[in-house]
Amino acid sequence: MNVTVTIRRRSVIADPHGATVARALADLGHQGVRSLRIDRTIHLEVDGEDPETVREQVAAMCEQLLANPVLEDYEITVDA
Amino acid sequence: MNVTVTIRRRSVIADPHGATVARALADLGHQGVRSLRIDRTIHLEVDGEDPETVREQVAAMCEQLLANPVLEDYEITVDA
Amino acid sequence: MSEQAAIHRALGMTDDEYDSVIGILGRTPRPAELAMYSVMWSEHCSYKSSRSHLGRFPTEAPWVVVGPGENAGVVDLGDGWLAALRIESHNHPSFVEPYEGAATGVGGILRDVFTMGARPIALWDQIRFGPLDVPKNRFLFSGVVAGIAGYGNAVGVPTVGGEVAFDECYSGNPLVNVMCLGIMRRDQLVLGTAGEAGSVAVLLGKPTGRDGIGGASVLASASFDEEAGAKRPSVQVGDPFEEKKLIEACLELYERGLVVGVQDLGAAGLSCATSEPAARAGMGMDVELDAVHVRESGMSAAELLTSESQERMMAFVEPSKVEDVLAVADKWEIDGRVVGTVTAGDTLRIRHNGELVAEVPAASLSEAAPRYDRPMAEPTWLAAVWEQTLDHSEVPDLAEATLALLDDPSIGSAEWAYQQYDHMLFLNTVVGPGHDGSLLRVRGTDKGLAVSTDGNGRLCYLDPYRGGERLVYEAALNVAVTGALPMAVVDNLNFGNPEKPEVMWQFRQCIEGISAACEHLGIPVVGGNVSFYNETDGVDIHPTPVVGLLGMADPIPAVAPRLDAGSEGEEVWVFGPESIDLAGSAFERVIHDHLGGRPATATPEMAVAVIALAARLAADGLTPVLHDISDGGIAVGISEICIRSQVGADVSVEDWRLLYSEAPHRFIATVAAANVAEVTRLAADTGVAALRIGTLGGDHIVFRTAVRTNDLALADAGSAYAAAIPRRLA
Amino acid sequence: MNVAVVVFPGSNCEHDVVHAVRLLGGDAEAVWHKDTDLSGADAVVLPGGFAHGDALRTGAIARLSPIMQSVRTMADSGAPVLGICNGFQILCEAGILPGAFIANRDLAFICRMIDVEVTDTNTMLTSGAQIGQRLRIPLNSYEGNWVDPTHTGRVVVRYTDDPNGSQDHAAAVANPAGNVVGIMPHPERATEQLLGSVDGRVLLESFLASVPSASHV
Numbered sequence A, B: 001m002n003v004t005v006t007i008r009r010r011s012v013i014a015d016p017h018g019a020t021v022a023r024a025l026a027d028l029g030h031q032g033v034r035s036l037r038i039d040r041t042i043h044l045e046v047d048g049e050d051p052e053t054v055r056e057q058v059a060a061m062c063e064q065l066l067a068n069p070v071l072e073d074y075e076i077t078v079d080a
Numbered sequence C: 001m002s003e004q005a006a007i008h009r010a011l012g013m014t015d016d017e018y019d020s021v022i023g024i025l026g027r028t029p030r031p032a033e034l035a036m037y038s039v040m041w042s043e044h045c046s047y048k049s050s051r052s053h054l055g056r057f058p059t060e061a062p063w064v065v066v067g068p069g070e071n072a073g074v075v076d077l078g079d080g081w082l083a084a085l086r087i088e089s090h091n092h093p094s095f096v097e098p099y100e101g102a103a104t105g106v107g108g109i110l111r112d113v114f115t116m117g118a119r120p121i122a123l124w125d126q127i128r129f130g131p132l133d134v135p136k137n138r139f140l141f142s143g144v145v146a147g148i149a150g151y152g153n154a155v156g157v158p159t160v161g162g163e164v165a166f167d168e169c170y171s172g173n174p175l176v177n178v179m180c181l182g183i184m185r186r187d188q189l190v191l192g193t194a195g196e197a198g199s200v201a202v203l204l205g206k207p208t209g210r211d212g213i214g215g216a217s218v219l220a221s222a223s224f225d226e227e228a229g230a231k232r233p234s235v236q237v238g239d240p241f242e243e244k245k246l247i248e249a250c251l252e253l254y255e256r257g258l259v260v261g262v263q264d265l266g267a268a269g270l271s272c273a274t275s276e277p278a279a280r281a282g283m284g285m286d287v288e289l290d291a292v293h294v295r296e297s298g299m300s301a302a303e304l305l306t307s308e309s310q311e312r313m314m315a316f317v318e319p320s321k322v323e324d325v326l327a328v329a330d331k332w333e334i335d336g337r338v339v340g341t342v343t344a345g346d347t348l349r350i351r352h353n354g355e356l357v358a359e360v361p362a363a364s365l366s367e368a369a370p371r372y373d374r375p376m377a378e379p380t381w382l383a384a385v386w387e388q389t390l391d392h393s394e395v396p397d398l399a400e401a402t403l404a405l406l407d408d409p410s411i412g413s414a415e416w417a418y419q420q421y422d423h424m425l426f427l428n429t430v431v432g433p434g435h436d437g438s439l440l441r442v443r444g445t446d447k448g449l450a451v452s453t454d455g456n457g458r459l460c461y462l463d464p465y466r467g468g469e470r471l472v473y474e475a476a477l478n479v480a481v482t483g484a485l486p487m488a489v490v491d492n493l494n495f496g497n498p499e500k501p502e503v504m505w506q507f508r509q510c511i512e513g514i515s516a517a518c519e520h521l522g523i524p525v526v527g528g529n530v531s532f533y534n535e536t537d538g539v540d541i542h543p544t545p546v547v548g549l550l551g552m553a554d555p556i557p558a559v560a561p562r563l564d565a566g567s568e569g570e571e572v573w574v575f576g577p578e579s580i581d582l583a584g585s586a587f588e589r590v591i592h593d594h595l596g597g598r599p600a601t602a603t604p605e606m607a608v609a610v611i612a613l614a615a616r617l618a619a620d621g622l623t624p625v626l627h628d629i630s631d632g633g634i635a636v637g638i639s640e641i642c643i644r645s646q647v648g649a650d651v652s653v654e655d656w657r658l659l660y661s662e663a664p665h666r667f668i669a670t671v672a673a674a675n676v677a678e679v680t681r682l683a684a685d686t687g688v689a690a691l692r693i694g695t696l697g698g699d700h701i702v703f704r705t706a707v708r709t710n711d712l713a714l715a716d717a718g719s720a721y722a723a724a725i726p727r728r729l730a
Numbered sequence D: 001m002n003v004a005v006v007v008f009p010g011s012n013c014e015h016d017v018v019h020a021v022r023l024l025g026g027d028a029e030a031v032w033h034k035d036t037d038l039s040g041a042d043a044v045v046l047p048g049g050f051a052h053g054d055a056l057r058t059g060a061i062a063r064l065s066p067i068m069q070s071v072r073t074m075a076d077s078g079a080p081v082l083g084i085c086n087g088f089q090i091l092c093e094a095g096i097l098p099g100a101f102i103a104n105r106d107l108a109f110i111c112r113m114i115d116v117e118v119t120d121t122n123t124m125l126t127s128g129a130q131i132g133q134r135l136r137i138p139l140n141s142y143e144g145n146w147v148d149p150t151h152t153g154r155v156v157v158r159y160t161d162d163p164n165g166s167q168d169h170a171a172a173v174a175n176p177a178g179n180v181v182g183i184m185p186h187p188e189r190a191t192e193q194l195l196g197s198v199d200g201r202v203l204l205e206s207f208l209a210s211v212p213s214a215s216h217v
């Protein structure tokens, strides 16, 4: 099954990359950019039939490795 | 307008980090992971009325800065 | 044009070259064979335009263990220690993708050194770009620096020095050269040989993908034009983590004596790593491409044979030791596959999907490569350029001129770049980046190794012979000021299009100059690299050979001279001929935007004497600061000492031009009053002129001359020097 | 042996740490990350480098190595546990120290001497130093920017001129007991005058003094 994990930096945490990109865009003359956020999206192809079991398995991967709870929230979508 | 840019490393280009993460998941006992790809998703809020103009503007940002045209492809979605 | 011709031409092969392949095989080549010959016979791999000239280099000395011809040169340091060194260019890949291009350049030069059995202990980068007011050049410069940092830091080899320079001629064609130094115990030396018949070829490291397919011919050996972008599929991606594991695994293999030979996979990938070791051993080899571990499915034999996927090594192993070798690979978490067997005879046989895809004389891929004696002609414009001298009748404001020089990005502090490099790892860096030469201690001995890398395209443009000569002497003086004596040279010859007689002439002249200087210093050239076709839309870069010179201090000075070691009250002396030479100088470039005249020739006897004196002063600890005089002359030299030592200076010279003269064989020293007698005596003994030009003190740098006196606030000099690069990137 | 220096694939500074510890009269040995037995060790150092190539997040994969269980056990038992640079990042990823690391404020790798100030001497790393003592120690990191939304971290060494944006200018952070400390700059790079500074000695000497059997070797 195809699973997509979106990993989003908590808004309370500073984001040097986002800030730098936003500044650079402005320097390039793209004034109209109001806000900018960079997420990490992880696409996985996982064996399994039952979406729920797969989701749980991927949730475990997130807790163990894919996301850092101090910095990030994650969201799992199991594509049909 | 809200715009989402998905930036994906070309599949023919080596992805050392992706490979290392896949190996780590396997070591953790998550055998069922067939493939793994890490993309960047950039959420932008951009001034403008006309979706097409906004799309073009964001496309310019991708070419100039957001994506590395040598290694990556990008996809722009302008949310209604 | 026949379809066949279309194919071999598309692979960058001329019709004549194609015919000689037919001559060798006695038949038309199979596709995989054609692919192999096309990469192995590319300029980058075969040196077909340069081989005949490289023979000019002096390569012999009692301490040479391995000269040119192997992956790296090796010299004997004594007490059972050897040093391996090599320099490589990654110019064109870095233009296509600056981060990965520079990163894979670092990866490649590291492999050349640890292939020999040595542990890489330090890197030096020599990078040249167009002016920073052009956005593309800023992008290339910051990308290249990030790539060197990203790879070097993560792989765990410190980058302890190098060069950064900017000139219009590099705008469409940046130069990215990297030098690596490694050390090993004598018994760990390994060569790129396949060994006896029956020994087994084990491919170690990353899986093979379609990286840099045809990279050797497409990227490294063809010129640029607007369509550079079309060559992008050839981009290679580096993985320092994999390389780090590969280094540790290989070093363990050497320590345990598990291999008979090793060959890294660089340009031409498997084609090179099978044919060259076999040829060196006078053997043949059977190779099974299906055994090669791959990243992508459906790769053709030609693709597998020419892929430039990074972080791969070919080890040649006695059958009885294959298991141990695979176990070591397993421990370090890298892949290892048995892909071939060395055979008696000289035939390289390659199978894929059970089919014979190549059957060629192994040696023919390297040794039978075409040699071109390309026509040479002195450029018709040269004489005219020599006429274009400036008379310097009007005297500049000495403070303003010096400030302008300090603010020049080629002269100002390179800290913006080198503070991105880990330059302290391994705890060996005694004198690091930001000085004339780097000095590393060799732990477990009393020895110190010094390296300086130097290039000067403008000098070589004005006079390639004198330019090449002066580069070697400058590099030698740079290592001497750390207390070391010159030992060996590697060179990286960055030139334009060799099909132009002027370029070939410049190439030959530089080689003559470099060779002459090495002969006078009694040091060999032990390795190097040639990069041709550095041109954009038909315009060649200045001829830009880069010399990497290794020196040894035995013992290492207790306290080596440093630019930041000067203090209030010390006298400032200049040693060497008091001569004025402004042709090709930074002063004429920055202040007059001029490039003309003929640079002064070197004086071998003086060079030798000055180098010996500098090394002696450093070894005896008589001079807290020793600084060679180069770009910007005495004015910039003393300013650098003042800025780094946080103290002013008051200097006076009769003729103001002496402040900016870049005449060779001169250095500045600061000397405590108590040591002046001893220092001047040593100078007299060696026949080197000594001129006292002032003292350190105060918070201004004062320049006094017969016609004019100006003074420069130390603080202003310092901020101009520090901001020269960053302010242009902001 | 008394000080175990853990080597992950991608670690770089293990030899340097072993060298510095021995120089200061301690006894140190490198231990492979797949080993799980640290029973012979009185103290542990997680050295600098790029464990697992910094894939995903720095320290993310290393924290899962078999040996980390024993490191955690030692930390809980009150034994000295020191994380330097990447080692600090791993201790945070493992939750043994609070907070996490993000990219330097200016998105550039920084390798240079920096000035720090000791602000807390109640830890195994700082016990021999004075409050307010200034030290010059090399920094060498890209992700040296420490964040701690919980504000529970105990900052024991601060940058005097913050190079990377670290919260509270933190250069070193300790657990409440003070036996676990992570430090971003490299004390082992400042133990010999020949290399430019000996200011790292006071830290490593404190660390060794706190190691039961290493104090007078």
Ligand SMILES: Nc1ncnc2c1ncn2[C@@H]1O[C@H](COP(=O)(O)OP(=O)(O)O)[C@@H](O)[C@H]1O
Pocket (backbone or CB within 6 Å): C044, C045, C047, C054, C057, C067, C068, C069, C070, C071, C072, C073, C112, C266, C267, C491, C492, C493, C525, C526, C527, C528, C529, C530
């Ligand atoms: N400019 C040069 N001066 C001296 N030796 C050189 C020079 N250019 C190439 N060589 C030598 O030619 C040999 C082959 O070079 P090359 O094929 O580039 O090696 P690799 O495949 O390891 O990069 C090397 O030993 C190198 O040192």
Ligand SMILES: [Mg+2]
Pocket (backbone or CB within 6 Å): C071, C111, C112, C264, C266
């Ligand atoms: Mg090689």
